[in-house]
Amino acid sequence: MELILNNPVYQGLTSGDQHLSLGSENVKYFDEAVSPFVAFDEVYEKGFEELYDLLPPGRTILYAIPQPIAPPKGWQLLHEIKGVQMVFEEGREILPGTFAPVPLEKQYAAAMVELAKLTKPGPFGLRTIEFGHYYGIFDQDKLVAMTGQRLHPQQYTEVSAVCTHPDHLGKGYASVLVQHQVQLILQQGQVPFLHVREDNSRAIALYERLGFRISRNMNFYFMRRM
Structure with a gap:
């Protein structure tokens, strides 16, 4: 499949x-x-x-x-x-999170775009939130980490926009948010997958610890109509 x-x-x-x-x-x-x-x-x-x-x-x-x-x-x-594509392995344990992710609604769209521009997880616009199920972590009133869902091909759901503000790295936010997404996706009867740059060894190692395995290479081409 x-x-x-x-x-x-x-x-x-x-x-x-x-x-x-x-x-x-x-x-x-x-x-x-x-x-x-x-x-x-x-x-x-x-x-x-x-x-x-x-x-x-x-x-x-x-x-x-x-x-x-x-x-x-x-x-x-x-x-x-x-890049590489990674798929969650069936049966892997979902560990309990130490932070409570906050649902991100449309009023947070500008802050989400700002965080994505800073951290560059991939293309992110004001309407990207319409893919749904975005959650974030705040430091006081500032959005410092988030992730959500993007593509929904048949029985699969993509975890996307995994990003953490540079001032808040090393706190485990990405791990908590990705595991939260995995849990949501599994509850929907779907299989989680994601994409990551092939040279992002730190992220690949994290995703492997969280139960993902590399499925295939994936080339991404940004082009402009002339």
């Missing part, structure tokens, strides 16, 4: 994230304020051509695929990230 995660964006846009999906029958994407992700079935050879016709000049997209690709015609490659 993990073949679903070979193309998680497309699978999400055609299943659990369908309510946020834009595009055509063959090509899907999110509003850029939600996420720059775009996708199409791997066997559809005209995906980028159709995206070019659907999206305005200057629109930035993010395309995820296990195998490397060359920049398609009409698209400027801005940045390439080599």
